[in-house]
Amino acid sequence: MKNVGIIYGGYSSELVVSRKSAEGIRSFIDPSRYNVFSVLITDKKWVVTYDDQEIPIDKNDFTFIQDGERINFDCLYITIHGTPGEDGLLQGYLKMLGIPHTTSDVLPAALTFNKFTCNTYLKGFGVAVADSILLRKGREYNSEDIIGRIGIPCFVKPNAGGSSFGISKVKTPEELAPAFDKAFEESNEALVEGLMEGTEVTCGIYKTTEKEVVMPLTEVISKNEFFDFEAKYNAEKAIEITPARISDELTEKIQKITSLIYDILNCKGIVRVDYIITDKKIFMLEVNTTPGMTPTSFIPQQVEALGMTMQEVITDIIEDAIERG
Numbered sequence: 001m002k003n004v005g006i007i008y009g010g011y012s013s014e015l016v017v018s019r020k021s022a023e024g025i026r027s028f029i030d031p032s033r034y035n036v037f038s039v040l041i042t043d044k045k046w047v048v049t050y051d052d053q054e055i056p057i058d059k060n061d062f063t064f065i066q067d068g069e070r071i072n073f074d075c076l077y078i079t080i081h082g083t084p085g086e087d088g089l090l091q092g093y094l095k096m097l098g099i100p101h102t103t104s105d106v107l108p109a110a111l112t113f114n115k116f117t118c119n120t121y122l123k124g125f126g127v128a129v130a131d132s133i134l135l136r137k138g139r140e141y142n143s144e145d146i147i148g149r150i151g152i153p154c155f156v157k158p159n160a161g162g163s164s165f166g167i168s169k170v171k172t173p174e175e176l177a178p179a180f181d182k183a184f185e186e187s188n189e190a191l192v193e194g195l196m197e198g199t200e201v202t203c204g205i206y207k208t209t210e211k212e213v214v215m216p217l218t219e220v221i222s223k224n225e226f227f228d229f230e231a232k233y234n235a236e237k238a239i240e241i242t243p244a245r246i247s248d249e250l251t252e253k254i255q256k257i258t259s260l261i262y263d264i265l266n267c268k269g270i271v272r273v274d275y276i277i278t279d280k281k282i283f284m285l286e287v288n289t290t291p292g293m294t295p296t297s298f299i300p301q302q303v304e305a306l307g308m309t310m311q312e313v314i315t316d317i318i319e320d321a322i323e324r325g
Contacts, residue, residue, distance in 0.1 A: 002074040004034040004318060005048070007090070009041040012082030013165045013186060021079040021293040024300070028293070028310035029077075034318070037071075041080065041090075062097055075322050076101045077314075079290055086290045087113040087160065100321040102269045104289045111265060112287040115159050116191055118265075119284070125264050127257065128283045133192040134159060137184045143176050146192055153195045156180060158187035169195075198278035201244045203258045204291065204299045206270045206313070208320035213313070214255045215302035219244035242301045246277065254282060261287060268324070269317050270299060 008022035
């Protein structure tokens with residue numbers, strides 16, 4: 001059988017989320033087809049967790065020794081949310097070693113991890129995105145200029161990061177500076193975006209060399225002020241409806257935009273794109289190349305609504321990654 005490693009962990013606040021996704025992916029993988037190993041990568045250690053042991057990974061070739069035998073991986077499923085698994089660093093390393101992996105390659109990963117750059121890039125292809133301002137840690141800024149351009153209320157978020165860590169909804173000018181401090185704890189860059197009110201939806205997608213699977217949309221209704229970390233990971237704080245309660249015409253339009261974005265960015269593996277539908281148009285919020293994969297995450301919900309199983313989907317992703325090399 002083929003050896004598949006599930007890489008989780010990372011160097012950011014999202015480690016706890018990554019661990020949950022790894023557990024979900026492990027439950028989805030077909031044990032009759034693959035030998036599955038959990039691989040933990042942090043800033044302190046790279047290890048395979050096996051029988052309550054931690055076996056060191058040889059960084060020279062990403063192998064490990066099990067019962068006296070050197071084990072090579074046929075494919076690595078990356079589920080690190082944040083650096084180094086979502087920003088292209090790990091992808092570049094694995095590319096140099098010639099080990100297949102399940103996510104987008106270096107450029108798409110790096111591009112989508114930087115929200116401002118990704119949104120600016122996609123805007124050039126006609127994708128509607130929120131007006132935004134980028135600030136760098138340690139640089140001076142003028143609050144009046146920011147408010148004059150973006151308006152109040154607005155959102156301040158880390159430019160590189162996920163799971164809604166470090167995000168603030170700013171309602172008064174006095175809240176702007178604390179919001180930047182919070183965002184800069186997660187990233188050296190902060191993004192200020194205008195508030196858009198409407199229906200928030202998200203759409204999963206993956207493509208292989210043989211097929212395209214665009215999933216039903218999920219509608220997201222947060223009981224908090226916005227879809228923050230608590231709302232994402234506490235079922236009592238958000239309502240998630242799959243398929244979304246919007247027209248078939250609007251659903252199809254968003255699915256087509258999602259497919260277009262996937263191709264523009266040259267993505268691989270499972271990707272999730274978030275949107276907000278206002279009374280005027282569809283705005284893209286974010287592209288996520290390593291979406292959450294717990295049994296209650298958006299992607300498993302959408303796969304079920306599509307009439308597929310997560311085992312089918314994960315098998316598609318792994319086999320396509322191995323075929324592409």
